[in-house]
Amino acid sequence: MPERAVAGGKENSVETPVESTRERLLNIAEQRFGEGGYEGTSLRAITVAAAANIAAVNYHFGSKEALLRAAVARAMAPVNTERRRRLDQLEAKGEPNAEQLIRAFIEPGLDLVLRRGERGPVVARFIGRVAFDPSQRIRELYAAESDPVEARYLAALQRALPSASPESVAFGYVNMLGLLALHQSQALTRPPGAEPPGIDGGEDPGKLAEDLIAFLVAAFDRGLR
Amino acid sequence: MPERAVAGGKENSVETPVESTRERLLNIAEQRFGEGGYEGTSLRAITVAAAANIAAVNYHFGSKEALLRAAVARAMAPVNTERRRRLDQLEAKGEPNAEQLIRAFIEPGLDLVLRRGERGPVVARFIGRVAFDPSQRIRELYAAESDPVEARYLAALQRALPSASPESVAFGYVNMLGLLALHQSQALTRPPGAEPPGIDGGEDPGKLAEDLIAFLVAAFDRGLR
DNA sequence: CTCTCATTCAAACGTCCGTTTGAACTATGC
DNA sequence: GCATAGTTCAAACGGACGTTTGAATGAGAG
Numbered sequence: 001m002p003e004r005a006v007a008g009g010k011e012n013s014v015e016t017p018v019e020s021t022r023e024r025l026l027n028i029a030e031q032r033f034g035e036g037g038y039e040g041t042s043l044r045a046i047t048v049a050a051a052a053n054i055a056a057v058n059y060h061f062g063s064k065e066a067l068l069r070a071a072v073a074r075a076m077a078p079v080n081t082e083r084r085r086r087l088d089q090l091e092a093k094g095e096p097n098a099e100q101l102i103r104a105f106i107e108p109g110l111d112l113v114l115r116r117g118e119r120g121p122v123v124a125r126f127i128g129r130v131a132f133d134p135s136q137r138i139r140e141l142y143a144a145e146s147d148p149v150e151a152r153y154l155a156a157l158q159r160a161l162p163s164a165s166p167e168s169v170a171f172g173y174v175n176m177l178g179l180l181a182l183h184q185s186q187a188l189t190r191p192p193g194a195e196p197p198g199i200d201g202g203e204d205p206g207k208l209a210e211d212l213i214a215f216l217v218a219a220f221d222r223g224l225r
Numbered sequence: 226m227p228e229r230a231v232a233g234g235k236e237n238s239v240e241t242p243v244e245s246t247r248e249r250l251l252n253i254a255e256q257r258f259g260e261g262g263y264e265g266t267s268l269r270a271i272t273v274a275a276a277a278n279i280a281a282v283n284y285h286f287g288s289k290e291a292l293l294r295a296a297v298a299r300a301m302a303p304v305n306t307e308r309r310r311r312l313d314q315l316e317a318k319g320e321p322n323a324e325q326l327i328r329a330f331i332e333p334g335l336d337l338v339l340r341r342g343e344r345g346p347v348v349a350r351f352i353g354r355v356a357f358d359p360s361q362r363i364r365e366l367y368a369a370e371s372d373p374v375e376a377r378y379l380a381a382l383q384r385a386l387p388s389a390s391p392e393s394v395a396f397g398y399v400n401m402l403g404l405l406a407l408h409q410s411q412a413l414t415r416p417p418g419a420e421p422p423g424i425d426g427g428e429d430p431g432k433l434a435e436d437l438i439a440f441l442v443a444a445f446d447r448g449l450r
Numbered sequence: 451c452t453c454t455c456a457t458t459c460a461a462a463c464g465t466c467c468g469t470t471t472g473a474a475c476t477a478t479g480c
Numbered sequence: 481g482c483a484t485a486g487t488t489c490a491a492a493c494g495g496a497c498g499t500t501t502g503a504a505t506g507a508g509a510g
Contacts, residue, residue, distance in 0.1 A: 021487080037359025039264035043468060053489055058469060060487095129359055132412050134262025139412065171436055174413040179400055182407075187357045187364065188399040211396055211450070218448030223440040246457080268498065278459055283499060285457095 022060045024050040027119075029071045034126035034185070038068060038138050069141055072130055075123050076145040082108035083149050087156065098160045099217045102176065105153055106216070109180045110209040121186070128185025132178070161220065168224035176216050183212060247285045249275040252344070254296045259351035259410070263293060263363050294366055297355055300348050301370040307333035308374050312381065323385045324442045327401065330378055331441070334405045335434040346411070353410025357403070386449065393449040401441050408437060 019027065028050040032041040043064050047054045061067040086104035090096040096104075113124040130142045150173075158169045182188055244252065253275040257266040268289050272279045286292040311329035315321040321329075338349040355367045375398075383394045407413055 035359075037262070037264060039262060040359055042466075044466080053487095054468090055470080055490090056488070064468065132357060132407070132410075133359070134260075134265055134354055168436070172440070175404055175407075175440060178407040178413055179403060182357070182400075182403040185357075188403055211393070214450065215397065215400060215444045215448040218446070219440045219444035221443070222447060223443030225436070225439065267496075269496080278457095279498090280459070280500080281457085289498065 021050070021052050021056055025052055025057060025060060025067065026071050026074060029067050030075060030126040031122050033068060033071065034122060034129050037129060038133055038135065043067075065141075068130070068138065071126065072141055072145055075127050076142075079108045079113065079127070080146065080149055082112055083153075087149070087152055091156070095159055096156060098157065098220045099213070101153060101156050101160055102216050102220065103213050105176060106180055106213050107209055109184060110212070111206070113184070114208075124184040125186055128181040128183070128187070131181040132185070157220075161224065164224040172216075172220050172224055175219070179212060179216070183208060246275070246277050246281055250277055250282060250285060250292065251296050251299055254292050255300060255351040256347050258293060258296065259347060259354050262354060263358055263360065268292075290366075293355070293363065296351065297366055297370055300352050301367075304333045304338065304352070305371065305374055307337055308378075312374070312377055316381070320384055321381060323382065323445045324438070326378060326381050326385055327441050327445065328438050330401065331405055331438050332434055334409060335437070336431070338409070339433075349409040350411055353406040353408070353412070356406040357410070382445075386445065389449040397441075397445050397449055400444070404437060404441065408433060 025046065028046050029041075032046050032049065035041070043057050044054055046067075047056060050056075057064065057067050061070055083105060086108065087101075090100055090104060109127075110124070113127070114120045127142075130138060131146075133139055133142075154169060154173055157173060158164070158166060161169060164172075250271065253271050254266075257271050257274065260266070268282050269279055271292075272281060275281075282289065282292050286295055308330060311333065312326075315325055315329060334352075335349070338352070339345045352367075355363060356371075358364055358367075379394060379398055382398060383389070383391060386394060389397075
């Protein structure tokens with residue numbers, strides 16, 4: 001089982017662990033799918049950028065869709081884990097209010113994913129795009145990954161907002177989900193004016209998270225029936 | 226210049242005006258682009274469904290992208306017109322408040338487009354999808370159509386919310402735009418359970434509009450800094 | 451009827467797509 | 481050494497893509 005690009009086999013003992021072909025494919029797939037969407041990105045574009053053979057995708061994953069599925073699962077895992085952790089923590093201290101729940105949902109999606117170096121925004125854009133891909137088949141693929149936590153949030157939100165109808169709570173939840181995905185995908189940043197030296201594409205992620213949370217808290221607390 | 230399918234030339238005086246090839250292409254393009262996205266929809270699928278020759282697209286529009294552009298322009302025109310009309314009407318009576326402005330923005334997008342028969346939801350889904358297509362090129366195409374009114378809304382919202390910073394107002398506006406597009410595209414309706422006999426895909430459009438407006442009004446009034 | 455011109459049509463263009471194949475390569479176990 | 485199994489590779493597969501071509505069609509003008 002060769003690890004490739006280890007440049008010889010002896011040297012490169014500590015230097016750059018060098019990603020495996022599989023990891024490189026997942027990384028590039030995240031980036032390209034996030035930029036051009038599933039249909040708009042070819043396997044050839046991915047494999048060329050990943051310095052891999054065109055057949056590598058089918059060898060490691062089985063198909064283009066399976067590559068996407070693997071990328072979604074890998075990208076969502078830490079977000080889901082963090083959301084569950086926060087929910088556990090909140091519920092251990094009694095009944096959380098709406099703001100705490102919204103924060104526990106949004107921050108893992110923006111904070112955790114917009115930080116950590118240059119790959120953060122790439123992962124965020126990828127997740128946001130997949131969540132609202134034109135193809136329902138692909139949206140379901142995302143939904144399957146996020147469903148598990150969804151039910152817990154809905155139930156907790158309902159308890160935090162007892163005067164709101166179940167339909168209203170569900171309405172608020174999908175709005176929250178949608179706005180998060182939109183900001184993750186950076187689809188709302190206007191085309192012109194490339195940011196000069198800033199951290200990355202757009203504003204400070206922390207500020208964005210706070211703004212979005214404040215926006216949603218107000219809407220949940222007073223905008224539901 | 227034959228009008229095709231006028232069945233003879235004399236008969237069919239009042240009966241079914243029968244759409245031209247050009248109109249049929251626009252109608253089907255709206256539907257298919259709205260369902261599968263731009264990249265996910267082939268010209269062959271469109272021309273077959275429109276009972277037109279594959280070459281008809283390039284004859285009438287010049288290219289696939291030009292067909293999309295024409296469809297976007299046609300779909301957006303009445304929405305933009307209605308928004309301008311409402312804005313004129315509001316501003317003639319003094320300074321409108323946030324709720325009035327939000328209503329004047331949302332209702333033409335949902336109401337006017339979700340009503341009018343079975344084509345309403347088709348047009349809505351199309352607009353919503355194009356607004357957040359994975360390809361930036363296509364998003365810009367939508368933005369170009371909606372830009373003209375945008376500046377007026379931003380300015381009016383700023384006057385209605387003098388305590389909010391310009392950045393906050395812009396933030397609220399893109400959130401409003403995003404949520405509207407999401408509901409238009411019906412991307413948030415869960416896959417299962419096909420609605421039995423109901424008007425169409427989902428809830429009562431009027432109720433949706435009211436819920437969304439209430440949600441946004443609360444967020445604008447108390448969720449901006 | 452004849453000419454004109456917008457429209458439709460079948461067919462083909464070259465290119466790119468996702469996927470498959472079978473041989474080559476490479477590290478490891480014996 | 482040899483066998484083995486995991487991985488990479490160039491090449492090709494059939495099919496679908498957007499676009500182009502040039503001839504057929506049909507209605508209206510003279």
